[in-house]
Amino acid sequence: MKKFFSSLTKKIEEKEKIILMTHKNMDLDGFSASLCLFNIISKMNKECFIYLGEKQNNDCIIKTIKKLKKENYEYNVLSKKELDDFSFDNTLLIIVDVNKNHLLENNDLLNKVDEVIVIDHHIQDIDYIHNTIFSYVNASMSSVAEIMVEYCKYLKFEPDTILATILLCAITIDTNYFNFKTTANTYESAAYLTKCGASTIIKQELLRESKDIYIERQIYIEHSYQISDDIIFCVIDDKIVSSSYLAIVADNILNFEGIEASFCIGKIEDNTVGISARSIGNIDVQKIMKKLGGGGHITDAATKIEDTEIDECIDKLTKIIKEG
Numbered sequence: 001m002k003k004f005f006s007s008l009t010k011k012i013e014e015k016e017k018i019i020l021m022t023h024k025n026m027d028l029d030g031f032s033a034s035l036c037l038f039n040i041i042s043k044m045n046k047e048c049f050i051y052l053g054e055k056q057n058n059d060c061i062i063k064t065i066k067k068l069k070k071e072n073y074e075y076n077v078l079s080k081k082e083l084d085d086f087s088f089d090n091t092l093l094i095i096v097d098v099n100k101n102h103l104l105e106n107n108d109l110l111n112k113v114d115e116v117i118v119i120d121h122h123i124q125d126i127d128y129i130h131n132t133i134f135s136y137v138n139a140s141m142s143s144v145a146e147i148m149v150e151y152c153k154y155l156k157f158e159p160d161t162i163l164a165t166i167l168l169c170a171i172t173i174d175t176n177y178f179n180f181k182t183t184a185n186t187y188e189s190a191a192y193l194t195k196c197g198a199s200t201i202i203k204q205e206l207l208r209e210s211k212d213i214y215i216e217r218q219i220y221i222e223h224s225y226q227i228s229d230d231i232i233f234c235v236i237d238d239k240i241v242s243s244s245y246l247a248i249v250a251d252n253i254l255n256f257e258g259i260e261a262s263f264c265i266g267k268i269e270d271n272t273v274g275i276s277a278r279s280i281g282n283i284d285v286q287k288i289m290k291k292l293g294g295g296g297h298i299t300d301a302a303t304k305i306e307d308t309e310i311d312e313c314i315d316k317l318t319k320i321i322k323e324g
């Protein structure tokens with residue numbers, strides 16, 4: 001990792017401009033890592049931009065962006081509209097929290113910049129971004145936020161209170177409150193961020209949800225059902241939801257006693273069904289999701305299937321699980 005950090009720092013120093021980008025439906029891990037890199041790179045007196053999609057759907061992101069605005073927290077944003085007038089000479093693109101081409105917020109950027117670096121914690125599989133100069137992909141890290149904490153330590157860069165809090169929130173979400181992919185290093189990262197001033201009050205502010213959303217979710221959960229002794233399904237079939245919503249429900253129903261793996265199935269677009277899968281570690285859900293064109297980790301995986309209906313997906317998924 002030190003070798004990567006040294007090459008990364010050298011590369012940033014060489015470049016005139018740096019663009020940071022994450023995956024579609026940006027979540028707090030991708031955003032916090034971008035914001036962290038933005039602070040580090042700005043301190044190196046380089047022009048840096050965070051590429052943001054037109055509309056944010058993630059509740060936590062919406063709240064975080066609002067909070068940053070309220071605190072007059074400065075960061076440069078680059079939007080799709082601004083790309084036409086943007087001069088890409090001597091520009092480096094750093095991609096965080098994703099390593100697959102088709103999941104990128106904007107694929108076109110790959111061909112516009114000189115050089116690309118990927119920093120991620122998802123398993124590298126087919127369709128990975130391969131035209132990078134070098135990359136750091138480590139699936140044993142809980143989050144990119146955790147990797148960023150390592151980079152801060154390496155540079156002896158102390159994140160401010162807001163940044164430290166946002167990074168801590170990202171680790172909290174990606175580990176589902178330190179229940180998954182959590183190692184001694186994850187706790188050490190959390191301790192470091194707390195030492196830097198991460199605020200538990202702001203953290204709660206960003207991670208809390210509305211009562212209505214909470215209650216609505218309980219109605220779906222009430223109708224979840226077990227397909228075997230230790231596997232539970234929850235189906236959302238009355239509206240289109242985000243893939244992060246499916247993930248939250250899958251996390252919730254995994255908490256039930258005796259459950260080894262949970263699957264939440266629902267439409268994420270008009271003709272696209274999403275499945276979010278969770279496991280406490282004995283059932284490899286990434287293997288199951290891979291058979292349906294998706295991927296992830298042993299304990300945390302997902303897929304989306306186009307041109308299909310929910311019932312068809314439930315049948316396919318059930319068959320794959322029963323086949324073992």
Ligand SMILES: [Mn+2]
Nearest residue numbers: 029097143144
């Ligand atoms: Mn992540």
